[in-house]
Amino acid sequence: MGAMIQDILTAFRTLTIIPIPGKDTENFSRSLCFFPLVGALLGFVVMLLYHSAGAIGFKHPFLLALLSMAIVTWLTGGLHIDGLGDVSDAFGGGKTKERILQLLKDPAMGSFGVCAIVFDILIKAGCWEFFLERGNPWFIFWSFVFSRAMQGVAIAFIPNARAESIAAPFGQGGKSARISVILAYLVTGLAATWFLSPPAALVCALCSLAVTLVFGFYCWRRIQGITGDCVGATNELVEIGVLLGGILFLI
Numbered sequence: 001m002g003a004m005i006q007d008i009l010t011a012f013r014t015l016t017i018i019p020i021p022g023k024d025t026e027n028f029s030r031s032l033c034f035f036p037l038v039g040a041l042l043g044f045v046v047m048l049l050y051h052s053a054g055a056i057g058f059k060h061p062f063l064l065a066l067l068s069m070a071i072v073t074w075l076t077g078g079l080h081i082d083g084l085g086d087v088s089d090a091f092g093g094g095k096t097k098e099r100i101l102q103l104l105k106d107p108a109m110g111s112f113g114v115c116a117i118v119f120d121i122l123i124k125a126g127c128w129e130f131f132l133e134r135g136n137p138w139f140i141f142w143s144f145v146f147s148r149a150m151q152g153v154a155i156a157f158i159p160n161a162r163a164e165s166i167a168a169p170f171g172q173g174g175k176s177a178r179i180s181v182i183l184a185y186l187v188t189g190l191a192a193t194w195f196l197s198p199p200a201a202l203v204c205a206l207c208s209l210a211v212t213l214v215f216g217f218y219c220w221r222r223i224q225g226i227t228g229d230c231v232g233a234t235n236e237l238v239e240i241g242v243l244l245g246g247i248l249f250l251i
Contacts, residue, residue, distance in 0.1 A: 003025065003026075003030075005022070006022065006023055006024060006025040006026075007025045007027075007030045007031045007033075007034055008031070008034045008037065009022045009023070009024065009025070010024045010025040010028060010031040011031040011032075011034035011035050011037065011038055012037075012038055012041070014031065015035065015038045015076060015079065015148065015151075016038060016041075016042075016075050016076055016077070017074075017075065017076070017077040018075065029155075029156070029174075029176075029177040030177070030180070032151075032152035032155060032156055032177055032180060032181050032184070033152060033180035033181055033183065033184040034184075035148040035149060035151050035152045035184070036145045036146075036148050036149040036152075036184055036185075036187075036188045037148075038148050039144035039145040039146070039147060039148035039149070040141075040144070040145050042072050042075060042076070042144045043140065043141030043142070043143075043144040043145060044141070045068075045071065045072060045075065046068045046072065046137060046140050046141065046144075047137055047141055049064070049067070049068045049071065050064070050068070050132060050137045061128075061129045061132035061133045062125065062129040064132055065124075065125045065128035065129045065132055066125055068128065069121065069124060069125060069128065072144075079232055080232040080233075080235040080236050081117055081120060081121075081232070081236060082229075082232065083228065083229040083230070083231065083232020083233045083235070083236070084113075084116050084117060084120055084232060084233040084236040084237075085109055085113030085114065085116055085117045086103075086104055086106075086109075086113060086229040086232075086233075087104070087116075087229050087230055087232075087233040088112040088113045088115070088116035088117075088233075089103055089106070089109065089110040089112045089113040090103035090104045090106075090229070091112075091222060092110075092112035093110065093112060097161070097222070097223045097224065100222060100223050101161060101162055101223060101227070104227055104229050120236050120240070123240055123243075124239065124240060124243065127140075127240070127243035127244065127246075127247060128140055128243070130247055131243075131246070131247075134250070136250070138195060138196055139196075139200075139204070139242065139243060139246035139250075140243070142192050142195075142196065142201075142204050142242060142246075143204075143238075143239045143242040143243050143246075144239070145188055145191075145192070146188060146192075146204050146205070146207075146208040146238060146242050147208065147234075147235045147236075147238040147239045147242065148235065149181070149184055149185045149188045149208070150185070150208050150209070150211070150212040150234060150235070150238045151231050151234060151235050152180075152181040152184060152185075153181050153182070153185060153212060154212055154216055154226060154230070154231055154234050155181075155226070155231060156177045156178045156180075156181045157178060157181075157216075158216050158219065158220065158225060158226045159224070159225040159226075160225050160226065160227065161219075161223040161224055161225035161226060161227050161230075162225075162227060185205075185209075188205075189201055189202075189204075189205045192204050192205070199249070200246070200249055203242075203245045203246065203248075203249045204242050204245065204246070206245070207238075207241040207242050207244070207245035208238045208241060208242055210241065211234075211237050211238045211240075211241035212234055212238060215230075215233070215234055215237055216234070
């Protein structure tokens with residue numbers, strides 16, 4: 001039981017800046033299956049903000065979407081959106097694996113990265129506004145949960161492009177880690193079935209899996225693996241995929 005608590009704490013410390021006391025797990029790969037719990041917490045924050053806004057009569061869905069997104073981005077330390085920007089710069093400006101990996105380590109943000117972050121924020125804000133206007137923020141909630149689940153899948157199944165990658169310690173669990181992230185993904189889908197509906201949950205599951213497979217294959221083609229930035233980019237892309245899938249499902 002104590003080891004499981006450490007695994008959960010490591011998941012939250014890895015994906016958020018929330019100061020949680022306690023020791024990290026000795027085997028980082030064991031924390032991958034708890035990544036969806038982190039997504040659930042972030043989704044709960046958005047749900048709380050949505051219901052609080054309704055309680056005080058705040059009726060500006062686009063502004064509420066931006067404010068909620070700002071709070072979630074702060075809670076995650078901008079980790080995933082920064083990864084998206086770095087990956088866009090590296091893949092956009094690098095032609096060889098060596099050059100791409102070099103650009104991924106560059107802290108400076110170029111035009112590709114800035115454009116990717118701006119479009120990411122605008123697309124998600126537009127999607128969030130769609131769901132908030134209709135009083136259905138659950139797709140936002142599940143976009144967080146499925147995206148974190150797919151981070152675990154990407155880390156467990158795609159090799160690291162370089163040994164010193166920040167994702168490397170999490171990807172050393174072998175077969176047990178792969179089984180655990182698959183189970184976490186299935187549990188996420190079952191939970192979505194309960195809170196949404198079977199068709200809606202299937203849309204979320206398929207969109208998240210499709211985006212992860214396509215982007216993972218692209219990373220493999222370019223650099224023969226992934227890095228921590230690629231995992232962050234996966235998160236952002238899966239969130240968008242689930243949100244757009246939800247919109248197509250509802251219209």
